[in-house]
Amino acid sequence: MDLPIIDLIVFFVYMAAIVLFGVSFSFRKRTALEYTTGGGRLPSWAIGMSIFATFVSSISFLALPGNAYLSNWNGFVFSLSIPLAAWIAVSYFVPLYRKLKSESAYYYLETRFGSWARVYASICYLLTQMARMGAIMYLLALPMNALFGWSIPVIITCTGISVIIYAMMGGIEAVIWTDAIQGIILIGGAVLCLLVILFSMPNGPGEVISIAAEANKFSLGSFDFNFVESTFWLILIYGLFINLQNFGIDQSYIQRYITAKTEKEAIKSTWLGSLLYVPVSLLFFFIGTTLFSYYQAFPDLLPADLQLPENADKVFPYFIVSGLPKGVTGILIASIFAAGMSTVSTSINSSATVFLSDHYRKYINKNATEKQSMRVLFLSSFVMGGISIVVALAFNGVSSALEAWWALSSIFSGGILGLFLLGFIVRKASSKAAAIGVLCGVLVIGWMSLSAVLFQGTALEGFQNTLHANLTIVMGTLTIFIVGFILSSFFQRKFEK
Template identity: 45%
Template sequence: MTKLPVIDLLIIFTYLIGMVVIGVYFSRKNKNAEQFTKASGKIPGWAIGLSIYATFLSSNTFLGVPGKAFGSNWNSFVFSLSMPLAAWVSARYFVPFYRNSGEVSAYTHLEHRFGSWARTYAVICFLLTQLARMGSIFFGIALSLQALTGYSMASIMIVVGICIIIYTVLGGMEAVIWTEVVQGVIKTIGALIILALVIKGMPGGISRIIEIGQADNKFSLGSFVPDFTQSTFWVVLLYGFFMNLNNFGMDQNYVQRYHTTTSVSEATRSIWLCVYLYLPVSLIFFVIGSCLYAYYQTNPDLLNEVRMQVAAERLPNGSTTAISQLAASLSPSDIGDKIMPHFMVTKIPAGLVGLIVAAIMSAAMSTISSGMNASATVFSVDIYQRYIKPELTSKQSLKILYIATTMFGLLGMFTGVAMIGVKSVLDIWWMLSGIFAGGMLGLFLLGIVSHKAGNAEAAIATVIGLLVICWMTFSKQIPDEYAALRSPFHQNMIMVIGTLSIFLVGILLSKFRKNKSSNTEQTV
């Protein structure tokens, strides 16, 4: 399909205009930096909860999760199962800490504990994580819209990116939050519509889907063997806990929202509302992936269409024979990200396609706009005011936020363009986020938990942790003759081991210093 029906185009156009109008509406309130970053602290907890939920439910969820379930099983759903524990820790310890500190930046505390280097390191990690996140989201939305419109992925990213930049720059955090409330509702409706259409089009209905899924082990949560070299249940559970703890506990996207509520209890309530919503809805996307697997297994001609499409993209100048041979060799995991767009193109009726596209766009826009606003806030507070110009007027601060928001929106677009051609959008996001977030979380936990760890211990622990993360990330590049030096762990363990390396080394060094000091005093 190279041209959407007029009704679908109208729905998409109306949605985009509506988002821009919201930005224009809230632009009247943005008179200072506090309003732009904190929305003056008057947003109700339920709206923040829906906003955080919408940020979690990105286009990676819309496309990556069904694609992952189609290509493998429900192993990745364990990530969602880890959310309640991470939410409890964050609600119990982190939210009161941030609210009592009054600092809009999540990373100011690190400078108080360990010095300016710690704050700068965390800021750099956060900004790199945001670029990876925004890039993967841009990539995900372009992947689906390319199948629907025929336009190039780069062109789609630019058009959507401009719309996001407009309403985020104009409206600030308050516009981001209220658009995400709307987007969260649209996303949920879109997911339910897709699920209903897949089940309706499946010969034999739900019973046949379950039969095929059970036969091909599509409902498995992964092996329960304590093996950390593969994506077992325990690997994803550990990765999910640490990543969700990073999200709820120290990601500027979420920390900034805690300051927009009226109280600690409202901020805590927003976290739990997100968990209550995200758990069942994320399960729906895994169910969609399994349903699509059963549907395409019973429609081999459609499955072959997808295989040929992927093969043609990988061999743009290949002969028909070569493309056919490659298509025949492709596994379900090779074509997972293309399944949802193909189903939308071929099986969703006019009118509903526009709504589904709007849902996917809303999934992308909520996460990207949130990342832009948070990145701009961190840049303004932790970089510009810290190192360039400490004393800023209210008008100057607001101007810097406008410029930084635009800058990070453009950088996110360029990152998305650079990702064109990756095999799995979900895999690439998990890998990059694990690399950048692991060291940041380890340092932050060390500062919060250990009151005895000092600047030197934190610096040494961070260097050791970074070496561990780099080794685990790039050890596959080690030549075969030195294969014994490669990391045996699954890539999702980078986040876990990187975090624990910094945290535990810092604890041990602080204890060693204490014991050494005690022995010295006794000797004297």
């Protein structure tokens, strides 16, 4: 399917404008601290939009409508956990990190448990970001390849290079301001698309509701306490743990707390970014539901291959190309790329910050000059971006990139949320107890993630994990926290620092 010239122009103008805008920040003379924190002078609304844009990756932009189109609103329950996680963040996490005044999220773990905890957590973060950036760029390329015939490696490489250029040269200011613009574009694009669908229905917008309600498309899932299937409670618990990890220990979020002018501004930006995601994710789910109703009303408009369940994620991009007016299609495609680019640029900058703060300045060159620090930030940004392109290319051909990303993220997370909560809540928790807790947590995570592969067809087949995959982070976190708590509380003398 070929894109009209006007849509190609809109798309390429957007890509060029974003890159040039981001690069413009490189003309300012900055220290390493300004490169990583923006000098603590960024406005709360821009930081909040950046937090929001980090939430909304291309996975969200494509997978949420696809999920709602195929099934129901069970996945929206994830968003319902965000207000509670955000309240905990603004009450405890934001004040903590603002007080520490370190650009690294993992400095706190060193103050509680020693250098090993900081190194462990930072390495887990870097591995997670490599997998995350790779998965996002690959999933972004899939529908573009299916709809336009564009080469997957070319899409991945061009997108990756574009993001590397402005994230590397512009620093955190370029990332936050481009995120803010991209967040506005993707919201505007999604709203525009929804309005077109609603007013294209034969009997008006109300027909969307009647068709979807009859098919039970608004269901939030089963309310049974079943931790094998994707129930309401399972997704709610999973969402709470994921979002606590985001707000409590993810460098991408903590770094934004530091960029705000004051603690009050940091709290405002956290509320804005987190709460904005709730209605926007609802918007994406509603788009998926309206697409279901639309193609029920016009079944002949959807090709037979896209009616297959495994192609649900491609229905939204197909409508963007086939059902929108010329020019608008270009804006929507730009919105999809905006969602992916904002998340990747954030990961590149935060990963470079982690490498400089947690590794280079601590173990390689403790007395690094500003010039050396800036060189390390540039180089590590470039290397992380390059690795993400390689990882994305390695995803090409896997049966399910989304499942591969979930498995990798569960393993690479290493249960560091449990380590953080242990240090934050259990004041008498010792380093030895924490280390044993981490070891037990890693074993649990490994068992839950890999037992189905390792034990299948062997004598240990009965020891395979039967719980839902989303509970991996929950069980890993709880294991580290509970083991560390028990050892510190009941064997305190034996496990003193």
